[in-house]
Amino acid sequence: MALRDRLRRLVQKPGSVDLAPFRAVVAEAGARESRVRALSDEGLTAAVTAPGAARDDAELCALGREAARRTLGERPFDVQLIGTLALLSGHIAEMATGEGKTLSGALAAAGYALRGHRVHVMSVNDYLARRDAEWMEPLYTMLGVSVAWVGQASTPEERREAYRADVVHAPVSEIGFDLLRDRLATDEAAVVLPEPSVALIDEADSVLVDEAMVPLVLAGATDLDAADPRYADLVRRLRPGLHYATDDEARTVQLTPAGTREVERVLGLDLYAPEHLDTLTAVNVALHAEVLLHRDVDYIVRDGAVKLISESRGRVALLQRWPDGLQAAVEAKEALEASPSGEILDSVTVQELIGRYPIRCGMTGTAMAVAGQLTEFYSLQIAVVPPNRPCVREDAPDRLYATAADKEVAIVEEIAAAHAAGRPVLVGTGDVAESERLARRLSRAGLDRVVLNAKNDAEEAAIIAEAGAPGAITVSTQMAGRGTDIRLGGSPAQAAPGTAPAEAAGSQHDRVAAAGGLLVIGTGRYHSSRLDDQLRGRAGRQGDPGGSVFFASLQDDLVTRYAPDHKVKAAADDDGRIRDKGADWVVGHAQRVAEGVDLELHRNTWRYNHLIGLQRREVLAERAEVLRGDRADRLMAEKAPDRHAELVGLAGTEAVAAAARQIVLYRLDRCWAEHLAFLADLREGIHLRSLGRGLDPLIEFNREAVPAGKRILPRARAESVEAFNALTVTDDGIDLDSADLKRPSATWTYLVHDNPFGSLDERALRGLISMFKSRR
CATH class of the missing domain: 1.10.3060.10 (Helical scaffold and wing domains of SecA)
Structure with a gap:
């Protein structure tokens, strides 16, 4: 290996891929651009579908770039083509928010399809699957590739037809459920999934790591697994510390001797007698539901049903439920009708589902933090694609407070100052309850705000579109996988009457940029540093100005759960802030333990x-x-x-x-x-x-x-x-x-x-x- 190559590998991030070969291919594609531009639309399609054309990476990039310019009005940057080549090489492309991952992924999907593979582009929800398929369809069509999408409401015939396309966009869960149903087919004609070939995964770190072990379950519905409401009423009357003890770190709760005596008194039986095992189990499950699962944190109640909240995304986890009677216990706790349950016929984890595909690749903004896991479990490497324009976002050091109350007061003050300066503010909270509590504080301070959480996630796109408007305040739960960029100045559709959208967008953009750009505020560190980075990455897109700062307290769940024994000796200021650098270590330590x-x-x-x-x-x-x-x-x-x-x-x-x-x-x-x-x-x-x-x-x-x-x-x-x-x-x-x-x-x-x-x-x-x- 040449000395130059050794030095490059020495300074390269561990686990990452050398981009030099990709840069050379992109340079060659640039040299062919003038020739490709002279082609007619039909000539371009014929050129890309000609035998062997898709095997020439430079030609594919040149033709794909021109097709995107004609059909989408977007000429892919060189770094987007580098991302495409990384995907075509079977890697994870790490690309920052706003750098055009969707277009890079579409070009890669088309490239695989032109090479004879069926491609499943896996997203995190129905909305993104349909949006990306419809958005990129003109590009796919010009490249001679058919495209379709599958969603939760798709019928078996619609699914079967969609999977015949060269490229299929679908949520990971729907592909998994189709696999499970196929495994129970009694007629070969009823099978909908073709043999797996290429899995191209959006938000790859979230899917491959955060949700890797989530089992997708196919059950045979039998009857209602209702929990006896007596147990919910009973545990609700028990007193913490006296009747039960909790272990915050392990998320467990157990009856104390006094609690056991109280339960036995109310039920009139020996709780630990072998013949009363079912009662013991029911009481323990009811206690878990009452004490450890919190409304507007772990779940919400909507339309008369319990809806679980995805911790990594801050939104309703569609079709998700708890096991072993816990779902029924929460329903009894909330006095709701029991949902159906039944015998598990088969299940498959997301990791097992992805492992079926001979070729796997993906894209995300935060992959290097889990490079070891991606290599250990999937044999995947990461191509860290630089941004088209250098990131100029200013990331301030964390601000640590002694109490959660002191922290929230400081957050409101920070938001008020940014709002007064005309800066839009995006606040990332830990859960629904915190987002609503902070929203009430802002309201009392006379600050208008919009809340985005699991209760109104259907309005997500509209809320995010305006989150970059001058002075806008958006309070949101976890931003991972939102799939929508925040543009400085907000949506051009909100321009004043008589103002051209493009002119209005430019004017508003410049106004917000002059004020410092989008300010991202984290109300506490998440359990994963990647989620912190995903929130922070909402500011400073494509070279825009912006800033981020995280507030934390020693009472945050992260600290009390994962570093409960670490004591901070440093005194707090009058406003409750702790400025000792050693104290900051506690929060980072707790996060490392959680990871x-x-x-x-x-x-x-x-x-x-x-x-x-x-x-x-x-x-x-x-x-x-x-x-x-x-x-x-x-x-x-x-x-x-x-x-x-x-x-x-x-x-x-x-x-x-x-x-x-x-x-x-x-x-x-x-x-x-x-x-x-x-x-x-x-x-x-x-x-x-x-x-x-x-x-x-x-x-x-x-x-x-x-x-x-x-x-x-x-x-x-x-x-x-x-x-x-x-x-x-x-x-x-x-x-x-x-x-x-x-x-x-x-x-x-x-x-x-x-x-x-x-x-x-x-x-x-x-x-x-x-x-x-x-x-x-």
Whole structure:
């Protein structure tokens, strides 16, 4: 390696990709620009679709740039083409907010499609999937590539048609749910997803890290899993400290001896007697719902239903719910009608879903902070793409306060000063409750503000469009994945009558820029430094002026939960501010601990789900042979030859083969669902064993889960043969009802956050419950 290359790699960010080869390709594309501009629209399309054209990266960039200029009115900057090349090389492109990731992604998606791949562009919600597909459609069309989108409301036929397109934009969850439904298909024609090829992921760090272990679940709806409202009423009357104790760091709550006596007095039973295990469990779940889950923090109530809030995005988590009766307990707490529940038929984590794709790439504004995880779990590297214009945003040091009240007073004063100077202000809060509390403070101070949180996230685009207007004050929950840039001066649509939009936009932009640009204020550090960076990155887009500052207090959840034992000796000023540099370390330490906890959780859940994934793969391989071939018919002919021959004589070869297929598919699906239920019970009981003997819970789990997995296929085959032998034939043909192939009357999908091994305290609590189970 040349000395120059060694020096470049030496100063390059660890885990990042050398951009020099991409820059050379972009320079070559620039040299071809005048030739490409001379092409007609038809000539451009013909040139890019010509055999081998898409393999020439420089030609693809030159033709893609010109197509974007003609169809979108946007000529991609060189750095956007570098981002495109990084994606086409299978990397994560880190591009700052406002640098045009959407266009870079579209050009890369088209490039992959022109090379013969089907591309799934995965976004974080329906709105972004539809917006980007419709926005980029003219570009795709000129490049000879078909595009479609899938959303939550898409019908099976619409989904099937969409997946036939070269490029499909869809939320990650919808692709996952389609995969789960395909895995239960009983007719090959009902399958909607094609074989996976390329996954191009927007907000890649959020999807690949924050949501990697979120299981997407397909359940067979059965009945209402309602929680007894008596328990919600009971725990509501218990007193903290006296009747129950909480561990803020581990997010657990347990009855004290006094609490146990009070519960037993009210219910009139021995709570810890083995025969009352169900009551003990119900009380503990109700207590968890009452004490640890807070309205307008962890969830909101909308349209008579509990809606979970995504911690990493600050908005309603569509279709998401809590497991193990906790959802029903929260519904009972809020006196709401119970939502349906049922048996889990199958599940897949986001990480497993992405892992199916042979080619993976993505884009985000904050990837380097999790470079290790992206490499460890996905073998992905990061291309850090520089901005088109240098960032001139001024990031002020954090301001630390002794109490949350002192902090909020200082935040209001900071907002008032910026507002008086004509600067727009974006305030990032931790949750819905904090956003509304701060909004009330601002209102009392006579400051007009707009609030963006989970309660009005449908109005997001309109709110963000005006967040850069002179003097605007926008109070928002987490800004990650919002997908909309904040432009200085606000929307041109709000121009004064008689003023041209472009002229008005320029005038307002200059006015705000002269005042210092957008000021971003964080009301506290998030549990991940990436979320801090995403909030901060809303200011200073494309070389605009701007600033950011974070306020923190020693009473913030981050500090009390992850650094509760660290005491600050420095005295506070009269306004409550602590200026000691050593005190600032506490907040950073708490954030590093939180990130470490999240990483360990990721590793643990990956280890657990890796085993389940291997077992599922064996079942799916067998299922695919049954669904698409004659494996079921051959199995019956081998294991029940006399009955097979008899049925063929009565009903015909095709009818017997179809019946065998349905029987084996059903038994495979039933055995898998029962195996998942077994693993869930095993997971609960494993904690007691690991605590009592000092053993690794994962090893103990594998000790029983592995042999159980090996029994799935033999059992399914044996049960299939038994059902085949019991078939009867009527005048209408083979009577499948006699084989008892009753599937759920309806299925539904949802997401659930999962921590299979939990904290030490959670293991102890679950182990106690499991001990009582073992005595029954």
